Amino acid sequence: MDRKIRVNFGERSYDIVVGRNILGKLASYIKGKQVVIVSDPLVNKLYGSKINIPxxxxxxxxxxxxxxxxxxxxxxxNKLASWKISRDATIIALGGGVICDLAAFVAATYMRGINLIHVPTTLxxxxxxxxxxxxxxxxxxxxxMIGTFYQPKLVYIDTExxxxxxxxxIKNGMAEIIKYGVIRDHHIIELLENNSKLPQSLLQELIADCASIKAAVVSRDERELKGERxxxxxxxxxGHAIExxxxxxxxxxxxxxxxGMIAAAVIAVKARMLDPDDLERLWNIIAKTGLPTYVKKLSPQKILNAMLLDKKVRAGKINLVLPERIGSVVLRDDIKPKIILEALGEFICK
Ligand SMILES: NC(=O)c1ccc[n+]([C@@H]2O[C@H](COP(=O)([O-])OP(=O)(O)OC[C@H]3O[C@@H](n4cnc5c(N)ncnc54)[C@H](O)[C@@H]3O)[C@@H](O)[C@H]2O)c1
Ligand SMILES: [Zn+2]
Known part of the structure; x- marks a missing residue:
């Protein structure tokens, strides 16, 4: 069964459709005549022909x-202009995050905005x-650095x-899935704990759950002004400091x-906000997924200095999102650097 999630942005509201083997049905969602698909060579070779839009x-x-x-x-x-693509046209972004971000930027700016449909193909x-x-x-x-906020008309996810x-x-996407579990939904973490292999049907549910968590968060804070995002x-x-x-x-x-998630959980334990058992659960899930749990050759002080350079740091205060249990986080800007350094030194920097 396909799942449909409504994203509420008033008159700009739209659906996220999650299903399996659904690329062939995308044509039925398209309004207007002109359609331009933006993709990369590999994704186009694998899936381009499945989207059959005359x-x-x-x-x-x-x-x-x-x-x-x-x-x-x-x-x-340039291509859109040479093809005389008009304002009621639709751009379909078919690919990973690179293609989605780029095609969406073009859709937002060409003639001050044309229709956009996302067909994301990476987790x-x-x-x-x-x-x-x-x-x-x-x-x-x-x-x-260069971008806009611009909502699509549809997000069409084929998990196949x-x-x-x-x-x-896959692992790259799993890290974000674990993130959603910790910030909002302990069922996601339980599901990952109880299944070492995820069958397609479960994966589809998981993706729909995560997409709806993100949609709910951003629809309350579209432009990242209120802090909810x-x-x-x-x-x-x-994470950004390490990158x-x-x-x-x-x-x-x-x-x-x-x-970064393990670091935040260790900091939360040290700040007496999180039960060490929950840190252990998070650590186990991350290790089981095959994601790293520590870094080599980086000192705690270097990581802290890089955190202070982050564009989200205001007035020298580091904003941290810290778990208080699996499924709930709080924002803190009052954690002492000493605690951060200790946490990094004991658990993260090997
Ligand atoms: N707009 C946002 O809110 C937001 C959020 C997170 C990340 N991003 C952006 O997303 C980008 C990263 O996206 P990504 O991780 O998807 O990387 P990506 O788009 O580079 O895709 C990774 C690789 O996978 C290949 N690929 C895609 N789908 C495939 C498939 N189904 N089968 C086989 N190969 C496939 C692509 O050809 C590519 O080489 C970054 O630029 C990041 O800034 C944006
Ligand atoms: Zn991320």
Missing amino acids: GAKKIIIPRGEKNKSLRSAEKIW LAQVDASIGGKTGVDHPKCKN TLKTLPKKE MVLNFGHTV SLTGYKGFSHGEAVAV
Whole structure:
């Protein structure tokens, strides 16, 4: 059974559809004549022909984060203009987070905004990048620096596409799934604890649950103004520090977030907010998933310094999202650096 999740943004509300082998039915959701599919060569080869929309045009952007750039956006704008694509046209983003962010940025800006449909094909894009309306490209100085908030008309998730996704990319998405469990839903963690292999049907449910958690959080704080969206940053403060210190090479995003979630849980135990048994549960799930639980060759002080450089640090206060139990987190900006250093020293930096 397909699952449908309504995302509430007033007159801009839309659905997230989660199902299996549903790419062939996407055509029935399209309004208007002009359709442009943006994808990468691999995803297009695997799934492009499954989306059967007569007359649809295609733009293929090479794979990789380095192509999430203004140059790629310009390439797409140029093609849209040369094909005389008009304002009632629809862009379909078919791919991982790179394609989703880039195609969404183009949809948001071409003629001040045309229709956008996300068809995410990585686990990370299905539970995270395609949900929430953040679009963007990278700037040489900073990731995701140029962008807009822009909601799609539909997010269309076919979990069958995950069958071809490399293990490494699955793990990347699993880190975010664990994150959703800790911040909002202990059932997710229990489900992961009780199943060493996830059958397709369970995975589909899990993806729908995570997508709806993110949708609920962002619909209360669309532009990240009220702080509600901050909970999605669980594991990301230390995670971003590790990513930047290792030059975005040593650790994938999910791996860095996995270590970051453990760091946050250790800090929470030290601040007497979290039962050590819950830290152990989180640690076990992360290890069982094959994600790292510690880092080598980085000192606690280096990580703390990098945390202080994070763009979300205001007035020298580090905002931390800390678990108080599995399924609930709180925001704290009053944790003493000494506690952070101790936590990193004892558990994270080997
Ligand atoms: N907008 C947001 O809210 C948000 C949130 C999280 C991440 N992001 C962005 O997402 C990007 C990362 O996304 P990602 O992890 O999906 O990486 P990605 O888009 O680079 O995809 C990873 C690789 O998987 C391949 N691939 C995609 N689908 C496949 C499939 N079904 N089978 C086989 N191979 C497949 C792609 O060709 C690519 O090489 C980053 O740029 C990040 O900034 C955005
Ligand atoms: Zn993340």
